[in-house]
Every structure is written in C-alpha cells, then in structure tokens.
Amino acid sequence: xxxxxxxxxxxGESSCLIKLSGFLDAHTFEQLDEAISDLFDRDVxxxxxxLSGVEYISSAGAGVFIGSLATAQESGGDIVLVNPTINVRxxxxxxxxxxxxxxxxxxxxxxxxxK
Amino acid sequence: MPGHVHKELVxxxxxxxxxxxREVVQEAAAQVPFDKREVGRIVLAxxxxxxxxxEHAYEDQENNEGDIRVTIDADCSKMEVVICDSGKEFNxxxxxxxxxxxxVQRGKKKGLGIFLMRQIMDEVKYTFVQGIRxxxxxxxxxxxxxxxxxxxx
Numbered sequence: 550x551x552x553x554x555x556x557x558x559x560x561g562e563s564s565c566l567i568k569l570s571g572f573l574d575a576h577t578f579e580q581l582d583e584a585i586s587d588l589f590d591r592d593v594x595x596x597x598x599x600l601s602g603v604e605y606i607s608s609a610g611a612g613v614f615i616g617s618l619a620t621a622q623e624s625g626g627d628i629v630l631v632n633p634t635i636n637v638r639x640x641x642x643x644x645x646x647x648x649x650x651x652x653x654x655x656x657x658x659x660x661x662x663x664k
Numbered sequence: 665m666p667g668h669v670h671k672e673l674v675x676x677x678x679x680x681x682x683x684x685x686r687e688v689v690q691e692a693a694a695q696v697p698f699d700k701r702e703v704g705r706i707v708l709a710x711x712x713x714x715x716x717x718x719e720h721a722y723e724d725q726e727n728n729e730g731d732i733r734v735t736i737d738a739d740c741s742k743m744e745v746v747i748c749d750s751g752k753e754f755n756x757x758x759x760x761x762x763x764x765x766x767x768v769q770r771g772k773k774k775g776l777g778i779f780l781m782r783q784i785m786d787e788v789k790y791t792f793v794q795g796i797r798x799x800x801x802x803x804x805x806x807x808x809x810x811x812x813x814x815x816x817x
Contacts, residue, residue, distance in 0.1 A: 552683065575715035576679035582773070605686070607711050608776035615764070616773030636704055643705075643783055644776060645764050 553577035554602075555584050563626075564595035564663055566656070570602030573610030581613045589617075594626025597659040600633040606640050614650065627651060629659045669695050669738040677722045677730040677749075679715065685734060686711055689745070692736045696743050697806050706743060706804050709784040710734070712777035713747050713756075713800055719774075721751025721798065740806065740815040747800045753792045756781065756800065 554570040565588050573581060588596060598614070600606075614628055621628050629651045633641065641647050653659050671692050675681040689710045693703040714732055722730035733748045756778040767776070782788055787803040 572683065574679070574682055574711065575718065576682050607708060607715060608780055609715060609774070612767075612773035612776060615767050615776075616771045618768050619771050639701065639704060640708065640780075643708075643780055649764065649768060 553580055555580055557584060557588075559593070560597070560660070563593060564597065564660075565593050566597045566599060568599040568602065571604060573603055573606045573613075575607060575609040578609040578613050581610065582616075585613065585617045589620060589624075592624075594621045594624040595663050596621060596626065596628045597631060597656065597663075598628060599631045599656065600637050601631065603634060603637050606637045608640070608644065611640055611644055611646060615644075615646070618650070627662065629653060629662050631656060631659045667739065669736065669743075671736040672734070674731050674733045675714075677718055677728055677732060677751075679718055682711060682714065682718075685714055688734070689736065692738055693743055696738045697740055697808075698743070698804070702804070705784045706745075709781045709802060709804075710745050710747070712780050713745075713802065716754070716756065716777050717747065717749050717751065717798070717800075720754045721749045724752055742803055742805045744801065744803045747802075748797050750797045753794075753798060755790050755792065756788065757790050 552572045556568040558566045560566055567584060569581065585596060618628050631653055632655060633652060651662055669692050671688055673688055675685055686707050689707050690703060693706045698706065714734065717732055722728045730749060730751050735746045737744045759778045762775055762779050781802065785802040786805050789801045791799045
C-alpha cells in the first residue's frame with residue numbers, strides 16, 4: 550500500500566474534494582502541499598479534505614492545512630476537513646486546530662459550508 | 665507485561681524510515697500499561713522528534729547523510745526513549761511555545777513538532793556534546809487508574 554494516496558475531484562468550477570488515505574507525515578506531506586498549491590494556482594480555493602482514510606498524521610501533515618488556510622480564506626474560500634479518524638482528531642485537538650478549522654462529519658455538511 | 669522492554673534501532677537520515685520507527689515505538693509502548701490513546705501519543709512524540717532531527721541535524725552534511733539511533737527502555741512504570749544523532753546542535757528547549765493563530769495568519773507550515781513532544785511526554789531533556797552527538801531523552805510515566813503503584817498486579 551502506498552504511504553499516502555491523494556485523489557482529487559472537482560466539484561463544480563470552484564471547489565475540489567481531496568480524498569487522502571494512508572500516512573500524512575514528514576515523508577509524505579509535500580505531496581499534499583503540492584496538491585493544494587496546484588489548486589490555488591488554478592484559482593480553486595474551496596477545498597474539502599476527506600480525512601476518513603488517514604491512519605496517521607503528524608505536525609508536518611497538519612502543517613500543510615495550517616499553512617494553506619489563510620490563503621484559501623483570503624481568496625474567498627476555505628479548507629473544510631471531513632470525518633477525521635480518531636487518531637487525526639487527537640492531533641488536531643493537541644494542536645488546538647479544532648477551533649480553527651471547519652471539521653464536519655460528511656461530504657454533505659462540507660458542501661453546505663460553501664453554499 | 666515483561667519485566668523490562670528494551671528496543672534499539674539505527675535508521676538512516678531519511679524520512680522513509682519513519683514508518684518503521686513508529687512501528688517499533690508502537691510495539692514497545694503497547695507492552696507498557698498505557699491506554700491506546702497514550703500509545704498513539706507517544707508514537708507521535710517520537711515521530712516528531714525524529715522528523716525534526718531528519719530535517720535539521722544533517723543538513724550541512726553531504727547528501728544529508730547520517731544515522732539516528734532510537735533506544736527504548738520501558739517497564740511497568742514508565743517508558744524512556746533516547747534519540748541520538750551526530751549532526752549539528754539543535755536544542756528543542758530553545759523553541760518557544762508556538763502561537764497557532766500566528767501560524768495560520770502567516771501561512772507557517774512548520775515548527776509545531778516540539779510543542780507536541782512537550783505536550784505529550786512528561787520529561788524532555790536535551791544534551792549536546794560537541795563533536796560527539798545530540799541526545800534527546802523523553803520519558804512518559806504510567807498513571808495508574810487508582811493513583812497507586814502501576815507495577816502492582
């Protein structure tokens with residue numbers, strides 16, 4: 550199994566679903582960083598990150614979301630995190646990110662954030 | 665649990681080896697009377713420490729080459745992890761507590777690992793011996809539910 554799998558799917562013209570699976574750590578975070586940077590380069594600032602398949606995240610992985618949030622919001626978008634696993638939620642809580650990010654339970658709730 | 669758990673591994677300075685390091689730490693921590701959540705946190709703390717070393721310690725070396733040694737000793741009362749490298753000095757104790765809001769505002773992506781290490785582990789002590797090595801020693805104590813001796817059966 551690859552250490553990190555990233556699948557992207559455009560939702561309309563201005564939103565993108567990024568589905569992540571595997572480990573998001575100091576070895577793999579650059580893949581996510583590149584994927585989000587690529588979206589920003591295409592003026593896509595509404596990002597829905599499905600974290601239900603992320604088994605492990607470290608600060609390197611969380612840092613990608615932290616470092617990208619302001620750009621997304623300043624450009625009229627946001628980064629919405631969907632259904633993080635217990636392990637991922639734990640790290641967000643330790644970092645105090647649960648108050649900063651929109652974290653929702655499913656894709657419908659995520660889509661509603663952009664209506 | 666067995667009376668004493670000892671594990672040691674030496675990994676090259678390459679983030680590809682983080683998965684293996686996490687596995688070894690997880691196996692050791694699972695033998696100590698920590699709950700599942702604490703095991704996950706300890707794995708995270710060690711991963712953060714090693715990731716930090718991999719980013720900084722050998723950046724002046726040709727091809728960033730170097731080794732990182734992780735030594736684990738545990739018993740029913742605590743788990744101690746000692747991480748050594750022979751790269752340049754980097755004292756995590758000099759890093760201040762980060763302001764997450766500032767990270768967000770400035771788009772900062774790094775600098776949170778040491779904060780996590782300190783939050784999770786009960787002791788974090790750094791020693792640098794010029795020309796020899798950096799040594800980071802982290803300890804997590806077992807907290808028994810009754811507040812008594814966690815080594816009692």
